[in-house]
Amino acid sequence: MVETGLVDPHTHTVFLSWRDLTYLAEAGYEAVVTLAYTPYVPTHPASLEDHFTHLEAEVARLKALGLRAVIGMGLHPRCVKPEHASAQLEVVRKWLPKAQVLGEVGIENPDSNLEAEVLRAQLIMAKEADLTAVIHTPRNRKKGALKVIVKAIKESGIKPENVIVDHLTPEPALLNEVVEVGAWAGITIQPGKASVHDLEYLIEAAPDALNHVIVNSDAGRDPSNPLAVAEAYDALVRKGYVTEAYRLTSINPKEAIKPLST
Ligand SMILES: [Zn+2]
Numbered sequence: 001m002v003e004t005g006l007v008d009p010h011t012h013t014v015f016l017s018w019r020d021l022t023y024l025a026e027a028g029y030e031a032v033v034t035l036a037y038t039p040y041v042p043t044h045p046a047s048l049e050d051h052f053t054h055l056e057a058e059v060a061r062l063k064a065l066g067l068r069a070v071i072g073m074g075l076h077p078r079c080v081k082p083e084h085a086s087a088q089l090e091v092v093r094k095w096l097p098k099a100q101v102l103g104e105v106g107i108e109n110p111d112s113n114l115e116a117e118v119l120r121a122q123l124i125m126a127k128e129a130d131l132t133a134v135i136h137t138p139r140n141r142k143k144g145a146l147k148v149i150v151k152a153i154k155e156s157g158i159k160p161e162n163v164i165v166d167h168l169t170p171e172p173a174l175l176n177e178v179v180e181v182g183a184w185a186g187i188t189i190q191p192g193k194a195s196v197h198d199l200e201y202l203i204e205a206a207p208d209a210l211n212h213v214i215v216n217s218d219a220g221r222d223p224s225n226p227l228a229v230a231e232a233y234d235a236l237v238r239k240g241y242v243t244e245a246y247r248l249t250s251i252n253p254k255e256a257i258k259p260l261s262t
Pocket residue numbers: 010011012035037104218
């Protein structure tokens with residue numbers, strides 16, 4: 001039984017319909033973290049400001065259904081326009097006081113010095129604002145990306161417990177690498193990323209890491225399931241993993257996401 005509601009710590013609700021949000025409310029969600037991401041490279045840094053304004057408006061849209069929105073702002077690596085990177089970072093700096101989370105930020109290409117620098121600069125902003133940071137890892141080359149991310153965490157000085165390293169595959173070695181740094185490990189239940197079956201494997205193979213793992217949907221524009229967290233909870237409970245289900249979908253994300261832990 002979910003005593004306090006479910007949390008989805010990584011979504012992009014600007015791409016979800018009213019009906020999608022209704023399903024979330026009916027399924028017992030309490031809070032949804034909705035992160036910045038545009039599926040294109042903004043032609044001008046000011047375009048980011050419009051996106052952030054759109055995100056702010058999500059608070060009222062979700063509240064109307066009894067859902068708490070936690071808003072993330074930041075510059076996703078796929079949205080970096082090299083000639084505008086400094087100006088884009090200035091937009092993030094200006095808007096971050098209106099956000100509760102830094103994100104989605106991260107690494108798409110582990111060989112890109114610019115992406116590494118953009119990530120480091122934003123983690124410094126999160127540290128200064130005392131915000132949780134949600135960090136994207138790419139579908140391929142996760143190990144390489146992880147190396148760049150761990151370096152950026154260390155160089156920025158952000159507290160690792162304020163960092164979620166997301167979209168990890170449920171390989172115990174990969175998870176342990178993140179857990180050893182002291183950060184949260186995010187598993188995304190989405191076609192091509194991870195499945196509920198992977199969570200079951202993880203519960204058995206890496207029970208020690210479980211206290212540092214959170215589960216999310218990355219629901220948005222691309223193939224995804226807005227109810228992935230609720231369905232994962234139900235599936236795990238049916239298999240007898242009651243405590244683990246509750247921890248992964250409610251307790252842990254509330255500890256990991258600052259505004260939800262206080
Ligand atoms: Zn995302």
